[in-house]
Every structure is written in structure tokens, then in C-alpha cells.
Amino acid sequence: MIDGGALAGATVRRRLLVWVPIFGAVAFLAIIGAPLIGTTPIRLDRVFDRSLPFADNVDAQIFFIARLPRALAGALVGATLAAAGVVFQALLRNPLATPFTLGVSAGSALGAMLAITFRLHLSFWGVSAVTAASFIGSIGAVAIVYALARARHRGFSTNVLLLAGVTLNSFFSALILFVQYLADSSEAMRTMRWLMGDLDVAGFGPIVASLPLCAAALVAFAWLPRALNLLSLDADAAASRGVNVLRVQRVAFFSASMATGAAVSLGGPIGFIGIIVPHLVRLIVGADHRVVLPASALFGAAFLVACDVLARTAMAPVEVPVGIITALIGGPFFLWLLVRQR
Amino acid sequence: MTRADRGSGFGIRDSGGPLAATALLVALCLPAPAIAMAQPSQPPPRRIVSLVPSVTETLFAMGAGSRVAAVSSYDNFPPDVEALPRVGALFDPDVERILSLRPDLVIVYGSQTDLIARLGRASVPLYVYRHGSLADVTTGIRDLGARIGMADAARTLAATVDTAFADIRARLKGASRPRTMLVIGREPGSLRAINVSGGFGFLHDLLDLAGGANVFGDVKRESMLVSTETVLARKPDVIIELHYSEPPLPEALTRDRATWQQLPGVPAVKAGRVYLLYGGELVVPGPRVVLTAQTFARALHPDLMPWGR
Numbered sequence: 001m002i003d004g005g006a007l008a009g010a011t012v013r014r015r016l017l018v019w020v021p022i023f024g025a026v027a028f029l030a031i032i033g034a035p036l037i038g039t040t041p042i043r044l045d046r047v048f049d050r051s052l053p054f055a056d057n058v059d060a061q062i063f064f065i066a067r068l069p070r071a072l073a074g075a076l077v078g079a080t081l082a083a084a085g086v087v088f089q090a091l092l093r094n095p096l097a098t099p100f101t102l103g104v105s106a107g108s109a110l111g112a113m114l115a116i117t118f119r120l121h122l123s124f125w126g127v128s129a130v131t132a133a134s135f136i137g138s139i140g141a142v143a144i145v146y147a148l149a150r151a152r153h154r155g156f157s158t159n160v161l162l163l164a165g166v167t168l169n170s171f172f173s174a175l176i177l178f179v180q181y182l183a184d185s186s187e188a189m190r191t192m193r194w195l196m197g198d199l200d201v202a203g204f205g206p207i208v209a210s211l212p213l214c215a216a217a218l219v220a221f222a223w224l225p226r227a228l229n230l231l232s233l234d235a236d237a238a239a240s241r242g243v244n245v246l247r248v249q250r251v252a253f254f255s256a257s258m259a260t261g262a263a264v265s266l267g268g269p270i271g272f273i274g275i276i277v278p279h280l281v282r283l284i285v286g287a288d289h290r291v292v293l294p295a296s297a298l299f300g301a302a303f304l305v306a307c308d309v310l311a312r313t314a315m316a317p318v319e320v321p322v323g324i325i326t327a328l329i330g331g332p333f334f335l336w337l338l339v340r341q342r
Numbered sequence: 343m344t345r346a347d348r349g350s351g352f353g354i355r356d357s358g359g360p361l362a363a364t365a366l367l368v369a370l371c372l373p374a375p376a377i378a379m380a381q382p383s384q385p386p387p388r389r390i391v392s393l394v395p396s397v398t399e400t401l402f403a404m405g406a407g408s409r410v411a412a413v414s415s416y417d418n419f420p421p422d423v424e425a426l427p428r429v430g431a432l433f434d435p436d437v438e439r440i441l442s443l444r445p446d447l448v449i450v451y452g453s454q455t456d457l458i459a460r461l462g463r464a465s466v467p468l469y470v471y472r473h474g475s476l477a478d479v480t481t482g483i484r485d486l487g488a489r490i491g492m493a494d495a496a497r498t499l500a501a502t503v504d505t506a507f508a509d510i511r512a513r514l515k516g517a518s519r520p521r522t523m524l525v526i527g528r529e530p531g532s533l534r535a536i537n538v539s540g541g542f543g544f545l546h547d548l549l550d551l552a553g554g555a556n557v558f559g560d561v562k563r564e565s566m567l568v569s570t571e572t573v574l575a576r577k578p579d580v581i582i583e584l585h586y587s588e589p590p591l592p593e594a595l596t597r598d599r600a601t602w603q604q605l606p607g608v609p610a611v612k613a614g615r616v617y618l619l620y621g622g623e624l625v626v627p628g629p630r631v632v633l634t635a636q637t638f639a640r641a642l643h644p645d646l647m648p649w650g651r
Contacts, residue, residue, distance in 0.1 A: 040575035054606070061607040066571035076371070081560060119587070128532035148548065161537055184416065185528055188626070192568065193535050202533040202570045205606050312569050317576070319453060319567040 005195045015291045020029035022297035029074050030302040034309050035067035039316040065203065073199045073207050074308040077267040080214045080259045082300020083221055086293050087256040087276030088249035090228040091249060092162050099274040102165030103141045106172035108264040113176050113191045116141020117183040125277060127209045131265045135165040138261025146253065197323030199308050209265040217259030218297060220251055225289035272330035273300055285336065386491030387447035387467065391429055391440055394471045397449045398423060400483050401594035404495040411443050418622055447490065476547030478558050480504055499629060507551060508631040510639050512555040513646050520642055522554035523578035526565055533570055540566050544627045552638035555581065573642055574607060581610040582617050582641055589620040617641040
């Protein structure tokens with residue numbers, strides 16, 4: 001599926017002009033529309049009625065505390081995971097790569113499990129200890145994988161990277177199970193819930209905390225597409241065409257990993273976005289990364305926001321973990337695409 | 343030892359009730375020796391292994407503590423259990439350890455089908471506990487008493503619980519029933535992953551007894567996750583939050599309570615009626631449900647429920 005697919009400049013410009021506005025409109029509609037949908041009827045004129053004090057205006061609170069942060073968190077996490085998926089697939093030259101392949105999410109999950117099990121009660125600025133610990137865990141995982149990939153190879157071996165990442169993933173998963181086993185039943189339940197993903201962040205604090213890293217990564221990604229086109233074919237060929245391979249690999253690895261860590265600490269390890277969205281977008285717009293990257297980010301945002309609307313309405317007042325929705329929709333849909341593509 | 347303790351024979355009818363009935367039902371699906379557990383002519387058990395903390399508490403409360411030979415890894419009450427051997431818990435019972443203790447009665451959860459089958463094969467007598475409603479607590483006490491030959495002591499204990507409940511009901515008669523949300527878990531320091539009691543199970547029943555109307559009483563589930571939107575929409579007048587640990591330092595408690603200020607429009611938050619309760623007994627459907635009911639009632643009706651005894 002990743003065949004480089006580099007196109008002539010004019011064709012890319014044409015496709016960008018067609019597809020980016022379309023996916024942008026879809027994402028915009030999802031983010032604007034999601035806060036209007038819910039099980040509690042709210043009236044927009046009341047939501048924006050300034051004459052009522054906020055503390056007495058339940059409609060405004062539902063809109064601004066409960067729904068809008070969820071939509072924004074969903075958009076941020078969805079865009080980040082989808083774009084990171086594209087970058088990892090190109091970097092590792094493997095269509096099965098996801099943002100979680102290299103152990104970032106497992107490190108993040110381990111951090112969260114430890115915080116939950118050992119009941120870290122610290123919180124600042126609406127960001128809980130669990131969120132902070134999961135981000136620290138992801139940084140730990142990134143550092144270990146990178147050190148391993150460098151130790152084995154003077155340059156930056158993607159094969160070692162892949163093997164180290166996959167092994168670290170299983171190792172962290174074993175540690176997670178061990179921590180869960182030590183936890184008592186109510187904590188074990190909570191850790192399990194965390195693993196299913198949750199975008200009900202109850203305020204803007206956690207989003208603002210994750211935003212800098214995710215935004216920085218998206219900016220870094222904007223610098224990558226041309227190099228990724230060449231890299232996804234062959235590193236040597238890329239080098240012969242003047243690409244500073246090591247630098248591109250490093251930027252791709254760190255930006256995608258840190259952004260994934262920030263996204264996972266915000267919403268939990270929500271699966272399938274990072275693999276389904278890039279492939280779906282490639283089917284529609286072709287394989288050139290200059291189009292795939294922005295289109296995936298926009299469509300990932302729209303897809304996760306829509307899944308979260310389902311998560312909070314499907315079984316209301318009971319909440320369905322959003323990770324279950326993405327997997328339930330994403331899995332069969334992806335298989336259908338696969339079969340249809342022969 | 344009480345007189346009832348010494349009494350040996352009890353008919354199959356005495357050990358009736360839903361608990362023993364299910365135990366028998368399970369036994370019938372097992373290899374033949376397991377049927378022995380329901381036979382009426384057994385002497386009262388003297389070496390009881392309890393995998394169920396609420397049953398352990400009940401055994402001690404009815405005066406059978408000296409017969410408890412081992413408990414689960416989650417048991418921590420009464421303090422006497424600290425000295426007893428541990429034999430695993432709900433998901434990880436240590437069969438080898440259990441058998442090595444040569445128990446003459448093992449108290450297991452109904453869902454531990456694998457353990458029931460294995461102990462059945464070893465002809466170990468079983469008492470199958472099933473988690474249920476508040477009414478099952480006193481039924482369970484009487485049933486357990488009959489099973490271990492302490493029917494009188496069990497009846498007395500059950501009557502104490504019933505009397506305490508009747509006292510709470512009498513005090514709260516005619517009182518208003520504040521709409522209450524019973525939180526049984528959330529992410530510390532934030533309002534994420536809010537887990538509440540639905541309209542089913544002993545916690546819901548306790549809230550009902552203590553004069554509160556569960557805002558999620560219409561949902562027939564024991565527990566459920568709810569979003570902040572749902573909390574805002576259901577508008578609870580009181581929030582009771584259960585923590586199964588020791589209370590934290592006062593500053594930490596104040597800080598944790600202040601987390602709810604993120605939802606200023608919830609009537610309970612506005613009126614300062616958010617109660618954080620701490621204690622291991624809150625989750626155990628044993629004889630200490632009386633304490634939990636009294637604590638709930640005090641939070642909901644401070645004017646009608648006296649502090650102290």
C-alpha cells in the first residue's frame with residue numbers, strides 16, 4: 001500500500017486543493033456538530049445567553065464543560081494518532097505499523113497503571129496524576145527504544161527500531177498485567193477502564209496541556225512528506241536524492257512518538273485510528289504523503305469525534321468506552337476495504 | 343461455644359434458602375462426591391476457609407471466628423484475620439493451599455465454577471456465596487448460621503441488623519428524599535471515569551434505606567460509568583462518594599472534594615453537599631452494612647440522625 005506514490009508537483013497541488021478542503025469541512029462539521037448532539041436536549045440560545053450566571057445555566061455548562069472539551073479532545077487525539085500512524089508506516093516501511101507499534105502506548109499505559117494502583121492523588125490545573133504519569137511512561141518508552149536502535153547501529157536502523165519496539169511493547173504489557181494483578185479489585189477495574197480510552201476530560205486543562213506537543217508534532221510532520229515519499233521506497237535511494245535520511249528518521253520518530261504519548265495520556269490508548277484512517281485516506285487520495293498527511297489528520301479528527309458522539313449516546317446514560325466503538329466500527333470496515341481491494 | 347454451635351444434625355430444609363439451593367444446583371452438575379456437601383448428617387465444620395470477605399466478617403460477628411482456618415487475600419476485618427493464612431481470592435484461589443489446610447468447609451463465590459469443580463472432586467464441603475441485594479445480607483447470615491450449626495447466633499446477629507435498619511427507617515419516616523448520586527469510583531484528582539451505583543445491588547438498597555433517591559435508580563445495573571454531561575443533566579442534590587481506603591490527610595481530602603467544583607451547576611456542588619466517605623466496610627455486604635447505612639443517613643439527613651450511637 002505504501003508505494004511511495006510520489007506525484008508531479010501540479011498533480012499534488014490539485015489533489016491538495018480538492019481533498020484538504022473536503023476533509024477539512026468534514027472535520028469542521030464534526031467538531032461543530034458534536035456538541036449539539038447528546039441525550040440531554042439543550043437550547044443554543046440559552047447556551048450563549050450571557051444574562052444568566054454560568055453557575056445557574058445548565059445548558060451552557062453541558063455545552064462548555066461536558067461536550068465541547070470532549071469534541072476538542074477527540075479532534076486533537078484523532079488527528080494526532082492518524083497522522084502519527086502515517087509517519088510510522090512510512091518510517092518503518094510497514095503498512096501494519098501503528099502509533100502504538102514501538103511501545104509508546106504501552107509505556108504510557110504502564111505509567112497510568114502505576115498512578116492508579118498506587119493512588120497518586122496529585123493533580124494540577126485539571127491534569128491528574130494519571131495523565132502526567134502516563135505521559136512520563138511514554139517518554140520512558142521512547143527513550144529506551146531510541147537508545148536501543150542507536151546502540152545496535154551507528155546510524156538509525158529501522159529494523160532494530162521495529163524489533164526493539166515490538167519487544168518493549170510485550171515487556172511493558174507483561175509489567176502492566178503484573179501491576180494489575182497486584183492491584184485490588186476496584187483499582188484493577190479502573191486500570192482496565194483506562195485502557196479502553198476516554199475523552200470525557202471534564203474541562204480544557206488536559207487539552208491545553210497536551211496541545212503544545214501535538215501541535216509541534218503536526219508542524220514537524222509538515223516538513224516531512226517529501227522525504228517520507230522517498231524513504232518509504234528505500235533509504236539508500238532517498239539518500240542518493242539528497243535526503244538527510246538520519247535527520248528525517250530522527251525527526252519523524254521523535255515527533256510522532258511524543259505526539260502519540262501526549263495523545264494517549266489525554267484520551268487513553270484508543271486503537272484503530274492510527275491504522276484505519278491512513279489506509280482509508282490513501283484509498284481515496286492516493287499515496288503521496290504530501291496529501292495523505294494533512295488529509296489523515298483531518299479525517300482522523302472527524303472520525304474520532306464521531307465515534308465519541310456514539311460512545312456517549314449509544315447506551316445513555318451509561319457511557320460506552322470510545323476505544324470499543326473505534327474498534328467495533330473500524331475493524332469490520334477495514335476488513336471490508338481489504339477484501340474489496342482484492 | 344454456644345449451644346447452637348454444638349448442635350450437630352440439621353435437616354436439608356434448615357440449610358434451605360436461595361444460597362443453599364444454588365449450592366445444590368451446582369453440586370448436581372459435578373461428579374458424584376460433591377453431592378456429599380448437601381448431606382444432612384455432617385458435623386458442624388471446625389476448619390472453615392473463607393474466600394469471601396463479607397462471609398468472614400459474618401463468621402466472626404456470630405462468634406465462629408475461632409473456626410476460621412484461612413481467609414482470602416482481600417480480607418482485612420476484623421483485625422483477627424491478620425494472623426490467618428491467605429489462600430488467594432476471587433480470581434486466583436490457591437487450591438493446593440486450600441486443600442493442604444484440610445478444611446471441612448470452604449466458602450466460595452458462585453462464579454468460581456472451576457474452583458467449585460476442583461474442590462468438589464476432592465470431596466471438600468462447600469458453601470456457595472452469591473452477591474445480591476441488601477435483603478440477601480440478613481438472609482445470608484441466617485443461612486450461613488444454619489450451615490455451620492450456629493442457627494441461634496446467626497438469628498440474633500441478623501435480628502440486630504434488622505433492628506438497626508428499622509431504627510433508621512423510623513427516624514427518617516416522612517422525611518424528604520434528596521436526589522442522590524452514589525459514586526463508587528473515579529480517577530483521583532479529576533472527574534474522569536465516574537463510576538456510579540445504578541438502581542440495583544446492596545449499595546443502591548443502602549442508599550434507599552438511608553432516605554436517598556438514587557438519581558440513577560432507573561438504570562437496572564449495579565454499577566455504570568457516566569459522563570460529566572449525564573451528571574449535569576441528572577442534577578443530584580447530594581453526592582456521596584465512597585473510598586475503600588483510609589482517609590487521606592485533611593488537605594488532600596479538601597483538594598479531592600474541590601475537584602467537584604469543575605461542575606459548579608450541579609445542585610449538590612452548589613449547596614456544598616458532596617460527601618467523601620472513607621472505609622473498608624463501605625464495599626463489604628457483611629454485618630457492617632449497619633454502619634454504612636447510618637453513615638449514609640447522617641449525610642443525607644443530618645438533622646434527623648444523631649451522631650454517636
